[in-house]
Amino acid sequence: MTALKQYQRIEATGLWRPSPDVQRREVVVSIGEATLTISDFNDRALTHWSLAALERHNPGVFPAIFHPDGDPEETLELAETETTMIEAIDRLQRAIDRARPHPGRLRWLSVAGVVAAVAALLLLWMPAALQNHVVSVFPEIKRHDIGDAILQRIERVSGKACTSEDAQDTLDKLAERTGVRKIIILPAGVQTSLGLPGGIVLLNRALVEDHEDPSVAAGYIIAERAWTQAQDPLDDLMDRTGVTTAFRLLTTGELTPQIVDNYTEQVLSEPRPSIPDQELLAVFAQAALPSTPYAYAVDVTGEAVIGLIEADPMAGRPLQQVLPDRDWVRLQNICGE
Numbered sequence: 001m002t003a004l005k006q007y008q009r010i011e012a013t014g015l016w017r018p019s020p021d022v023q024r025r026e027v028v029v030s031i032g033e034a035t036l037t038i039s040d041f042n043d044r045a046l047t048h049w050s051l052a053a054l055e056r057h058n059p060g061v062f063p064a065i066f067h068p069d070g071d072p073e074e075t076l077e078l079a080e081t082e083t084t085m086i087e088a089i090d091r092l093q094r095a096i097d098r099a100r101p102h103p104g105r106l107r108w109l110s111v112a113g114v115v116a117a118v119a120a121l122l123l124l125w126m127p128a129a130l131q132n133h134v135v136s137v138f139p140e141i142k143r144h145d146i147g148d149a150i151l152q153r154i155e156r157v158s159g160k161a162c163t164s165e166d167a168q169d170t171l172d173k174l175a176e177r178t179g180v181r182k183i184i185i186l187p188a189g190v191q192t193s194l195g196l197p198g199g200i201v202l203l204n205r206a207l208v209e210d211h212e213d214p215s216v217a218a219g220y221i222i223a224e225r226a227w228t229q230a231q232d233p234l235d236d237l238m239d240r241t242g243v244t245t246a247f248r249l250l251t252t253g254e255l256t257p258q259i260v261d262n263y264t265e266q267v268l269s270e271p272r273p274s275i276p277d278q279e280l281l282a283v284f285a286q287a288a289l290p291s292t293p294y295a296y297a298v299d300v301t302g303e304a305v306i307g308l309i310e311a312d313p314m315a316g317r318p319l320q321q322v323l324p325d326r327d328w329v330r331l332q333n334i335c336g337e
Contacts, residue, residue: 012085015077127243134246135235142253147198153264158189162335170327178221195224197233205335214322219294226275226283240266277307285313
């Protein structure tokens with residue numbers, strides 16, 4: 001011990017008493033390996049005290065009175081003139097205390113570590129777990145309600161959805177052909193297409209008005225299906241609006257107008273997320289629809305979508321008509337003049 005080397009040759013005289021009924025006697029005090037040795041003047045050791053178990057009865061008062069821990073009846077008195085020995089005892093006791101294990105401190109650190117780990121788990125794992133749970137148990141009818149609520153909010157920006165008695169049957173046929181629950185044509189608002197909770201797909205009117213081939217509009221619907229399979233629209237909504245939305249959906253099944261507004265503003269202002277070609281082509285193949293018309297609508301040069309063109313699952317195969325020409329013309333006029 002570094003502190004011991006400095007003091008191991010120090011000696012002092014003091015008054016030692018083994019018990020209250022014995023007269024005090026003058027002794028020689030020396031410091032050994034973590035011990036205080038009390039000897040007579042013939043250098044015969046009378047007792048050894050552990051420095052780690054040594055207590056001072058009267059801190060700051062002289063003569064300094066020491067005794068073994070738990071035995072206040074055996075005492076050693078050191079006069080004020082023995083300052084070096086008193087300081088040595090004090091310093092060595094502090095050094096020993098620093099070196100010994102501190103179960104209480106270790107226990108506190110262990111508890112703090114566990115608390116920190118649990119807090120980190122709750123912060124990192126709990127929101128995702130709650131969100132996944134909501135997605136897995138949320139009723140389909142409630143998804144429809146949320147999709148309708150978002151649609152109503154979008155219509156405040158885009159204008160009312162295009163409707164006509166003649167075209168509604170065609171929209172239903174197109175929805176059935178592409179595997180979604182409902183298709184809505186909007187005069188503005190969405191850039192191209194947008195999938196909402198509850199199996200709703202929104203299409204910009206340009207997708208039906210500006211293309212002679214219904215496979216283009218069908219392709220955008222397929223792209224929304226593929227995106228929905230990659231990430232549930234309800235999951236996307238919670239990603240964008242926070243864990244409080246997940247908690248609200250789990251407890252009430254409803255969204256506040258502010259949540260709907262926040263989500264709507266984000267999805268309308270951002271481009272649709274890209275989908276890996278393989279995932280997108282798999283959905284085209286499942287629906288038996290060609291991917292090439294959609295690809296050229298996305299990029300007229302075909303350079304950015306070459307994978308969708310070259311790996312078109314319907315290339316060289318007989319194609320089932322997406323919609324009869326008469327129905328497609330009717331759908332192209334759904335928004336009127």
